[in-house]
Amino acid sequence: MPAYDVVVAGLGGYGSATAAHLARRGLRTLGLDPRPPAHTEGASHGETRIVRQAYFEGPTYVPLLTRAYELWDELTDESGAPLLHRTGGIYLGLPRTRVFRGSLASAETWGLEHEVLSSDDVHARFPALRPPADVMGLWEPHAGTVRPESAVLAQLRRAAAAGAELRHDEAVTGWAVDGDGVRVTTSRGSYDAGALVLAPGRWTVEMLGGLDLPLVVERRVQHWFAPPSVAPFLPGRLPVWIWDRADGTSMYGAPSQGGTGDVKAAVHFSTLRPPDAWSADEVATTLAEVLPELGSRHTRSAECWYTLTPDEHFVVGAHPASARVLLACGFSGHGFKFTPVLGEALADLVADGTTRHDLATFDPMRFAG
Ligand SMILES: Cc1cc2nc3c(=O)[nH]c(=O)nc-3n(C[C@H](O)[C@H](O)[C@H](O)COP(=O)(O)OP(=O)(O)OC[C@H]3O[C@@H](n4cnc5c(N)ncnc54)[C@H](O)[C@@H]3O)c2cc1C
Numbered sequence: 001m002p003a004y005d006v007v008v009a010g011l012g013g014y015g016s017a018t019a020a021h022l023a024r025r026g027l028r029t030l031g032l033d034p035r036p037p038a039h040t041e042g043a044s045h046g047e048t049r050i051v052r053q054a055y056f057e058g059p060t061y062v063p064l065l066t067r068a069y070e071l072w073d074e075l076t077d078e079s080g081a082p083l084l085h086r087t088g089g090i091y092l093g094l095p096r097t098r099v100f101r102g103s104l105a106s107a108e109t110w111g112l113e114h115e116v117l118s119s120d121d122v123h124a125r126f127p128a129l130r131p132p133a134d135v136m137g138l139w140e141p142h143a144g145t146v147r148p149e150s151a152v153l154a155q156l157r158r159a160a161a162a163g164a165e166l167r168h169d170e171a172v173t174g175w176a177v178d179g180d181g182v183r184v185t186t187s188r189g190s191y192d193a194g195a196l197v198l199a200p201g202r203w204t205v206e207m208l209g210g211l212d213l214p215l216v217v218e219r220r221v222q223h224w225f226a227p228p229s230v231a232p233f234l235p236g237r238l239p240v241w242i243w244d245r246a247d248g249t250s251m252y253g254a255p256s257q258g259g260t261g262d263v264k265a266a267v268h269f270s271t272l273r274p275p276d277a278w279s280a281d282e283v284a285t286t287l288a289e290v291l292p293e294l295g296s297r298h299t300r301s302a303e304c305w306y307t308l309t310p311d312e313h314f315v316v317g318a319h320p321a322s323a324r325v326l327l328a329c330g331f332s333g334h335g336f337k338f339t340p341v342l343g344e345a346l347a348d349l350v351a352d353g354t355t356r357h358d359l360a361t362f363d364p365m366r367f368a369g
Pocket residue numbers: 009010011012013014015032033034035041042043044045046048049050051170171172173199200201202203207220221222266304305306328329331332333334335336337338
């Protein structure tokens with residue numbers, strides 16, 4: 001019998017959630033990561049991640065999000081930490097732009113609570129926001145934020161409490177399918193396991209075992225600005241927001257959190273120049289078109305990394321080499337909100353070989369041929 005039922009490579013957003021689900025099912029789980037818990041070199045840091053259900057990326061994500069919300073609430077209750085914070089969300093753009101159109105389509109398809117607001121309505125409700133007259137807003141009351149660092153720590157605690165062995169000083173260096181299981185080699189030795197979950201974030205390309213996935217790693221910069229008056233930028237006055245500009249730039253931000261007095265904003269995608277080439281001044285100047293009272297007093301920034309697929313959908317499912325090797329990667333800058341539910345799906349696949357969650361959009365083999 002192998003020493004472990006499953007090894008989880010990477011203990012960031014996905015590895016921590018998956019390890020927690022696996023250990024709770026009683027599987028002998030070994031989690032490995034060369035970096036400390038909730039570190040800042042990967043993709044799961046920066047105080048906030050937007051959580052939303054009127055999903056412009058596609059209505060097929062909505063059932064996963066319904067379950068993700070249940071799991072976030074459960075984790076919030078259990079950990080006692082303020083993980084999921086419902087601030088509401090407003091998605092701004094011309095009616096034809098992807099974020100507005102796609103969010104509306106998802107909301108209508110699934111009967112999600114929402115309202116379409118004119119630019120004047122947006123300003124009347126959220127005084128810090130003053131979009132141009134031709135911009136519309138899709139308001140979603142159940143959107144909000146999760147704190148990624150606290151969420152990773154809560155999932156790791158949950159995994160350890162359920163018996164997982166977690167090591168933060170050991171890297172997976174290779175793996176090979178071995179009979180019914182997997183032999184995993186690491187910076188310290190090797191282990192036989194019944195299954196392997198690969199969740200190494202931006203380092204995935206080094207661990208694909210010859211599989212050619214078209215993953216592109218891109219740097220992003222999260223910025224914080226201190227407005228002259230923070231009052232209109234506090235939760236309750238300002239929701240999370242996404243602004244899809246007609247020039248192919250989309251930006252997002254969150255209300256001021258945790259008493260810091262500063263406000264987060266960042267570039268998600270841009271066709272004008274690479275998103276990480278936008279200076280803080282350029283971000284502030286552009287944002288003055290919708291958040292005129294934000295000002296340009298930049299307080300800090302934090303770099304972070306997207307692992308993009310060509311269609312911006314995730315890669316979650318079996319490696320072609322074996323159903324015992326599962327991939328969780330390519331989260332394309334929008335994966336954090338799904339960590340609990342896709343962690344659950346990955347645990348289903350390890351334990352039962354199947355899951356009730358629809359993972360068809362994330363098929364690792366969709367790029368083949
Ligand atoms: C700036 C920014 C903003 C974002 N905003 C949002 C948002 O608003 N909403 C949203 O839902 N998502 C958002 N995302 C996306 C989301 O944060 C990511 O999809 C998610 O954090 C990815 O988690 P991960 O587990 O794949 O990667 P990570 O959390 O980076 O974890 C990977 C782990 O693997 C470990 N590792 C690396 N190599 C090895 C090895 N050889 N062996 C073992 N372990 C290894 C690393 O040390 C790391 O701990 C954003 C991302 C960024 C960068």
